[in-house]
Amino acid sequence: ASVARLSAGVRDRRLAGLRLLGLTPARTRVVAAVESGAGAVVGGVLGLGLFWLTRPGVSQLEIAGRDWSGTSFTPWPLAAAAVVVGLPALSVAVALLPTRGLRRGMLALAKLDAARMPSPWRLLPLGVGLLLIGVRPSTDGHISNLRLAVFVAAVVLCGLGALLVVPVLTRLIAELLVRLPGRPAVRIAGRRLQTQPAGVSRVVAGMLIGLFLVTGGRMVLGAFEAQDSYVSAALAVEGDHAPYLVDLPRGIHLEAAADRLAEVDGAHGAYIDWSVYTPCRGVQSPCLTAFVGSCADLTVAVPGVSGCDDSTPAWVGPGEAAWGDKSSDVLWRNGQGEHLRLPAPTTTIAVPTDSDPIRADNLQAFIPTSTPGLAALLAPRYEDVAVVVQPEPGIQGELRAVAQELAPGARVYPSFWTDDYEFIAGLRALVWAVAAVVLAIGLLGFAIAAVDRSIDRRAEMVSLQLVGTPRRVIRAAQWWEAALPLALGLPLAVLLGWSAGSGYLALGGALDAQPWESVLGLAGVSVAAALLVAGLTVIACAPRLRADLIRRT
Known part of the structure; x- marks a missing residue:
């Protein structure tokens, strides 16, 4: 039904011509219904056949890590029959709807008069929506129900405004092109947009709302990508340092176990995972965690650290600021309640800004294993060895095999949240898949409508x-007519989606999580695809002069 309306402006011209020749309104609608119904039947049958032919290959695809084409999504035969029967019926119903009820409107179409200028009130919903999105919440971080309702209303108004603003945008482009001096191709394109804006407006409006939703969804996803759990997992999976923890039963020689695990192919190193803590008794005595080991072990745990000395304890990153009182001693303890009081460190180990945020935030201090009195604290119930490896397929299985050699019953598990990473990565892939579908269907529909109008305008x-x-x-005029509404409308949709998404991020104070690269990339790909499709529509726009074409003119 939507495809049947893509070239509605051209169809209205043909029907207007039939009406001016004396055909009754009822017969005119019968012609429109037969035309749309026949096309829908042929398209539905061909589409159903191609669907079943390509299904074996498509069923092997996995989008966003999920089998969207599995047997659970196989349509019932009754549903397939309903599509073949219902699609033509819907197309006929749409074709019977009069798009120009007045005879004066039909006469204007037949004479190629300029369409009526859209009302400027169409800009009001978009303006109000953007204004409401710009309202920021209070600095205390509390989001009231009223503020949330205002934000939802603003997003709805922006989406509605994106639809209503397309005719205004198309007409403004047409008026601008007509007034540009010295370029016949541009003037011809502007005149065409003035007389037949409907086909362009419908397709561009559909793509605008689709890209608006996709861009907004991508912005919302940025809030999830900014979570420490995802950043930590992404650094492990996509980088070259994936930390794993090996649980060994008590009594195993840990130094020998660490040396054996460090020999695994792809391992950057292994160390005994010893940590001590400060007591937690409120804000006056914060909980701090100290890494116990050597500087070499610390470099394996947090790559890129600098300023480490095996002979003296030190703060790690912002640990000194977290402790606050530089003059007091620090009381360290293990999980069994044993304590050791040490002087507060006087030096700081620098941590790279791109380090694992969870690992870096959980290590506020470094204590060498040679520190006097520390050995009494290093007696946990379970002995853990941390190993950092290159993230390769099968690496966890290899680590598990080595751990079983060291001690039957040993467990190996990643020190990062794989579930969070897979979930968010799947959502991101799904967003891009939806964006690809929106652009593909929208641009294909636009190309079909543009070529159809070109063929209809051969005279x-x-x-x-x-x-x-x-x-x-003539070819240049066709390119301008097709390219400008898309090249301006699609970035507008991305901009509106970015505005709505930034409003959502502002609710939680997460504006720093805006995925600029993704949003700009989507805008760039959209414009490039629009220009390419506009170039393809040029093919059928300027036929060579033939006697039969001249006679029809």
Whole structure:
């Protein structure tokens, strides 16, 4: 039904011509219904056949890590029959709806008069929506129900405004093109947009709302990508340092176990996972965690650290600021309640800004294993060895095999949240898949409608050539007519989606999580695809002069 309306402006011209020739309204609607119904039947049958032919190959695809084409999504035969029968019926119903009820409107279409200028009130919902999105919440971080309702209303108004603003945008482009001096191709394109804006407006509006939703969804996903659990997992999976923890039973020689695990192919190193803590008794005595080991072990745990000395304890990153009182001693303890009081460190180990946020935040201090009195604290119930490896397929299985050699019953598990990473990565892939579908269907529909209009306007093209207009000028006019609404409308949709998404991020104070690269990339790909499709529509716009075409002019 949507495809049947893509070239509604051209169809209205044909029907207007039939009405002016004396055909009754009822017969005119019968012609429109037969035309749309026949196309829908042929398209539905062909689509159903191609669907079943391509299904074996498509069923092997996994989008966002999920089998969306599995047997659970196989349509019932009754549903397939309903599509073949219902699609033509819907197309016929749409075709019977009069798009220009007045005879004066039909006469204007037949004479190629400029369409009526859209009302500027169409801009009001979009303006109000953007204004409401710009309202920021209070600095205390509390989000009231009223503020949330205002944000939802703003997003709805922006989406509605994106639909309503397309005719205004198309007409403004047409008026601008007509007034540009010295370029016949641009003026021809502007005149066409003035007389037949409907086809362009419908397709561009559909793509605008689709890209608006996709961009907003991508912005919302940025809040999830900014979570420490995802950043930590992404660094492990996509980087070259994936930390794993090996649980060994008590009594195992840990130094020998660490040396054996460090020999695994792809391992950067292994160390005994010893940590001590400060007591937690409120804000006056914060909980701090100290890494116990050597500087080499610390470099394996947090790559890129600098300023470490095996002979003296030190703060790690912001640990000194977290402790606050530089003059007091620090009381360290293990999980069994044993304590050791040490002087507060006087030096700081620098941590790279791109380090694992969870690992870096949980290590506020470094204590060498040679520190006097520390050995009494290093007696946990379970002995853990941490190993950092290159994230390769099967690496966890290899670590598990080595751990079983060291001690039957040993466990190996990653020190990062794989579930969070897979979930968010799946959502991101799904967003891009939806964006690809929106662009593909929208641009394909636009190309079909543009080529259809070009074929229907062959008499106009021939007339232009007969009066001396070069074919290259006609092709350039077609390109301008197709490219400008898309090249301006699609970035507008991305901008509106970014505005809505930034409003959502502002609710939680997470504006720093805006995925600029993804949003700009989506805008760039959209414009490039629009320009390419506009170029393809040029193919059928300027036929060579033939006797039969001249006679029809």
